Amino acid sequence: MRKHGIEEVVARMSDGTSVGFAPGLEGLVATRTRLSLVDGEAGRLIIAGFPVEELAGRASFEETLYLLWNDALPDEDQLAGLKGDLAGRRALPQVTMKVLVEAVTERVPTMDALRMAAGTLGSRDGDDCGDALQVVAAIPTIVATYWRLSRDDEPIEPDRELSHAANYLYMLSGEVPSTERVRALETYLNAASDHGMNASTFAARVIISTRSDVVSAVTGAVGALKGPLHGGAPGPALDVVFEIGEAARAEPHLRTKLERGERLMGFGHRIYKARDPRADVLAAAAERLYAADADRELYRLAIAVEETAIRLLDEYKPGRNLYTNVEYYTALLLHGLGLPTELFTPAFTASRVAGWTAHCFEQRELDRLIRPQSEYVGAEDRTWAPLGER
Ligand code: ACO
Numbered sequence: 001m002r003k004h005g006i007e008e009v010v011a012r013m014s015d016g017t018s019v020g021f022a023p024g025l026e027g028l029v030a031t032r033t034r035l036s037l038v039d040g041e042a043g044r045l046i047i048a049g050f051p052v053e054e055l056a057g058r059a060s061f062e063e064t065l066y067l068l069w070n071d072a073l074p075d076e077d078q079l080a081g082l083k084g085d086l087a088g089r090r091a092l093p094q095v096t097m098k099v100l101v102e103a104v105t106e107r108v109p110t111m112d113a114l115r116m117a118a119g120t121l122g123s124r125d126g127d128d129c130g131d132a133l134q135v136v137a138a139i140p141t142i143v144a145t146y147w148r149l150s151r152d153d154e155p156i157e158p159d160r161e162l163s164h165a166a167n168y169l170y171m172l173s174g175e176v177p178s179t180e181r182v183r184a185l186e187t188y189l190n191a192a193s194d195h196g197m198n199a200s201t202f203a204a205r206v207i208i209s210t211r212s213d214v215v216s217a218v219t220g221a222v223g224a225l226k227g228p229l230h231g232g233a234p235g236p237a238l239d240v241v242f243e244i245g246e247a248a249r250a251e252p253h254l255r256t257k258l259e260r261g262e263r264l265m266g267f268g269h270r271i272y273k274a275r276d277p278r279a280d281v282l283a284a285a286a287e288r289l290y291a292a293d294a295d296r297e298l299y300r301l302a303i304a305v306e307e308t309a310i311r312l313l314d315e316y317k318p319g320r321n322l323y324t325n326v327e328y329y330t331a332l333l334l335h336g337l338g339l340p341t342e343l344f345t346p347a348f349t350a351s352r353v354a355g356w357t358a359h360c361f362e363q364r365e366l367d368r369l370i371r372p373q374s375e376y377v378g379a380e381d382r383t384w385a386p387l388g389e390r
Contacts, residue, residue: 021375030197030370031205035068035358038196043274043323047194056190056281057183061164061354062086064190065136068358083163089137090158090167092145096120100142104149111226111345117142118222122215128364131214132357139353140164143346144171165189168350173338180292181337185347187285188333191278192326192348194355196271200224200231204356208363209370221356222349231348235341237266238331240305247304254309258316264309266328268320275323282329289336302332 022028037046045052048067055064059073062083066074074082092100096117103113121138122131145155148171156171165185169177177185194201203224207217225231244253257264269276290299306324313322334344 025372030202031363031366033197033359033362034071035355035362036194036196038271040269040271040273043272043277045195045277047190052191052277052281056187056278057285059186059190061186061189061193061351064193065354068194068354069132069361085133086137086164087158087160087167089134090141090160092117092138092141093120096138096142097145100146100149104146107150110143110146110150110342111222111232111349113146114139114142114346114349115219115222115226117146119215119219122213124213126213128214128361132360135215135218136353136357137164139346139350140168141171143343143350144168147172147343169337172343178292180289184285184289184333185337188282188330188347189351189354191281192330192351194352194358198230199227200352201355201359205359205363206370208360209366209368211367214357214360217360218353218356221352225349225352226345231345231352235331235344237328238335238341240265241298241302241332244301244305247301250305250308251312254305254312258312264313264322266331267309267313267324268322269325272323272325273321276325278326279324279329282326282333283324286329286333286336289333295336298335299332302328 035048037044039045047055047064048071050067055067059067060079062079063073065086066072066078066082070078099117099120100113103116108116118135118139121134123134141158148155156174158167159170159176162170162176163182163186166177166182169175169181169185200221204217204221207220208214240253244250254264286299286302290296306328310323313320330348331341331344334347335341339347
């Protein structure tokens with residue numbers, strides 16, 4: 001891969017042109033990527049060349065992973081090779097198991113346990129490919145093992161014969177999932193696999209840019225993802241649907257919230273000023289799932305709540321373009337798959353690790369230390385006072 005853009009930025013800075021203070025780095029282009037395009041105005045998401053609507057409902061997770069890593073869909077042999085490589089790395093190393101067992105006794109929250117356990121993975125010999133395969137393969141095992149341990153259930157060994165997504169559901173519940181359920185989870189895993197320079201992806205790239213290893217980058221990314229402003233708060237959107245209970249109550253309930261100045265969870269997005277394209281994909285997947293083997297009434301209620309919310313948001317916040325975001329249908333889909341709210345962010349991790357590892361490869365190629373500057377606003381003329389004189 002070519003080293004994109006570095007020279008231009010350095011040239012601008014040595015010219016004396018100030019890049020300026022950009023809190024949150026908003027609007028600042030820190031890298032070039034072929035992995036995903038987020039077009040907020042048009043409500044468009046492209047993943048490695050494919051509109052998300054084209055890819056998410058069709059690809060297996062392994063195909064999406066191959067696509068992100070190699071910029072092409074795999075042929076049969078390549079796909080079989082990747083599936084085998086992943087399946088062979090699902091079992092947890094002893095040290096990882098020990099960490100999870102200890103974490104359970106301390107009642108560590110699932111995302112913290114996942115962060116701790118992720119850090120125990122990896123080859124320690126700088127093999128990016130092996131490390132990437134292991135973190136992608138093992139994250140579902142960590143989540144399922146920890147979830148079962150925390151409920152005093154026996155962990156379930158991964159099944160090599162099952163696909164990545166099917167095995168994830170199997171390790172959680174002990175039941176081999178139906179085709180519809182696997183399709184629904186794969187649609188989610190694909191749709192959320194990459195999304196521009198989001199905070200966790202940026203964290204992973206910063207870590208790799210120091211010539212650190214993929215496991216460290218993914219562990220740091222897990223830490224970034226768990227924050228409530230990123231992946232850490234997908235549950236509340238569903239809670240509102242449950243609180244409402246029946247379609248006729250949607251309008252008074254949502255009006256009361258808006259009158260009180262509250263935000264409607266699952267609506268609005270910093271970048272998308274149209275409907276989040278992932279919401280469409282996940283809504284379609286949720287519709288199929290709920291029609292096949294979940295609670296149809298809940299799906300109908302969610303649709304009614306969504307329609308009412310969009311109408312009222314337009315009334316209370318005209319011109320703000322507030323539409324359904326990814327969290328709304330993610331919550332509905334994952335709930336339909338039997339996942340409790342606590343496992344929503346871990347599921348997001350199992351998806352986004354595909355993007356993180358692909359960004360690690362891209363950043364490794366670029367091999368440029370990410371090192372922005374800060375503007376000092378502190379004092380400059382302090383003099384030292386001995387301890388007793390302060
Ligand atoms: N409900 C009610 N009003 C809203 C909502 C909402 N969901 N979202 C934005 N607004 C209003 C704000 O109150 C503000 O109104 P004002 O100008 O009268 O004060 C206006 O719209 C603009 O809001 P901002 O906060 O500037 O928009 P921003 O782009 O920063 O917000 C955010 C994005 C944080 C997602 C916001 O829409 C929100 O809080 N949504 C609800 C929480 C949620 O669903 N989070 C998950 C997001 S998906 C994801 O991050 C992967």
